[in-house]
Amino acid sequence: MLAHAIFFYIFSLIAIVSAIMVTVSKNTVHSVFFLILDFISISCLFIMIGAEFLGMIMLIIYVGAVAVLFLFVVMMLNVAQQKNQWFSARESSKHIPVGLIISTIIFFELIIVIGGWKYKPDLVSSMSLNIDSGISNTHAIGYVVYTDYIHIFQLSGMILLVAMIGAIVLTFRKRSGVKRQSYFSQISRERTDGVELIDVPSNQGVKSDD
Template sequence: MIYDFILFSVFASLSVISATMVISLSNAVHSVLFLIFLFCNMSSLLLLLGAEFLSLLFLIVYVGAIAVLFLFVVMMLNINIELSSSKNYLKVLPIGFLLSIILALQILISIDVNFIGSKNIINSPEWILWLIESFSSSNVEALGFVLYTKYSLLFLLCGLVLLVSMLGVIVLTIHQKTKLKKQNITIQVYRVPRKTIKFSSLN
């Protein structure tokens, strides 16, 4: 119990620090790297709370796809990484404060309606003992069984779509160099020896 609480406190603290660094750094690449670190910490928190499917979904979708895509886009566009230091950030501070208040109110309203006033919750949330849960079937096993049996064709089609999109991105982003000297085998085979050999007198 004490180890779970310590791990939860560590991952929660790292999540807050990472989220602060994402919005405070002026380097876009560093912000994306801290965003990936934030997603990893959130995945660890979900794993401690027993939502193993959502934890793996965070790693696969957000870290493996979206965050890496952001990193590739930032590095591929070759934008000015360092923002101008003379920019006045006080102009956008009221908008950020207003959005923060709206987000906090939405969170408080959703907690009040769905959790505090709900009568379906009998017991308080408890920590998951993973040594005990490892001997029983988990949500990932149940979803994997359904995914690879009933929806296997759709799963293969999604993989095919992702493969085509990956190849399309590679073709669009590759830089073709036109000034390279290339070897043309056809011209070499059909050449005329009389035109290619030239005799010159050294006298």
Template sequence: MDITTVLFYLFSAVLLGSSFMVITARSTVHAVLFLILAFFTAACIWMLLKAEFLAIALVLVYIGAVMVLFLFVVMMLDINSTGVREGFWKHLPLGGLVGAVIALEMAAVLMGGFRLSSAPELSAAEMQLGNTKMLGIAIYSQYLYPLEIAALLLLVAIIAAIALTLRSRKDARTQKPSEQVKVKKGDRLRIIKVAPTVEAIEPDATAAGEPGVVKP
């Protein structure tokens, strides 16, 4: 057993442990930190598999941007997870059953790719292209339609998220651009005259040498 195999099993064990802690941690901040550890360990495994582009993309995009955003949101919202965790053990068998079915389906789909005895041989021209360029050629040639379907699903998800935020609520304040365009000057500004409520005080006639105050 070489050092690459030892590191693979070590990183895999850390990845499985951190993934389990994500769903079992009592604190949401700790769950986010364990998720960051899981992503970083997955990036290390991709580096061992010579998928440098995917490893760097995972670190820069997910750990450097998405997970930092999640961490700030969780810390600012101060979510109380006590109510969310009610009934966890009650629904655990059903959740475990659903997870097992999903794992079996993924295994049935991916087992064909795990039956390779050795890695496919690459030509000299393909080796000169580099990992990133070969990945781009494969995505935009062999996997173009799955890429378009994934982009369409992401577009639908963005539209759904915007639609959920625009739902009418009592505590939400919304703007109507059509009414703002039709507004006139008289609707926004009105000049009124207000009579003085306090009259000017007359000067004391006996006070000598003091300037008098003229009543308006």
């Protein structure tokens, strides 16, 4: 049990420190790298409580795909320089009330969650489902998600789809003058389309129009 506790504290310490560093570090790219470290240590914590499926999915989706795109955008936009200008500008004070409101809401939510857990110790067990401990947690999640909660599961998929379509619609613009390569027309091109055999009249030549 001792080794378990030691690893738990190591991973949680890394998670908390890197979460703080995400907000504190000056360079935006460094922030994203700390965010990745945070994701990784949280997925380690998931694996330690026996939720290996969730841990691995966390790694694949958040670290392997979402954070890569994050990093992509941050590197491309070169936000590192803009951020410094933004901080020095006077207008930054406009954003402080909004940030304060959001952080207060999150803070109270945390207090409610922790308070409920503290004063009603059977809260978690009364809300959670009874899961057969004989099966692996991949099976358990599958049994729950695809039976009792199939509608909610489908709905969340729809929400993601709508968000994706929205992003495409917002950024889509038709460019003019783009040369497109049509594989079909390339492959279906015949010898008769490309080459023409002409009998050249003597002393007159051929006039080519195209």
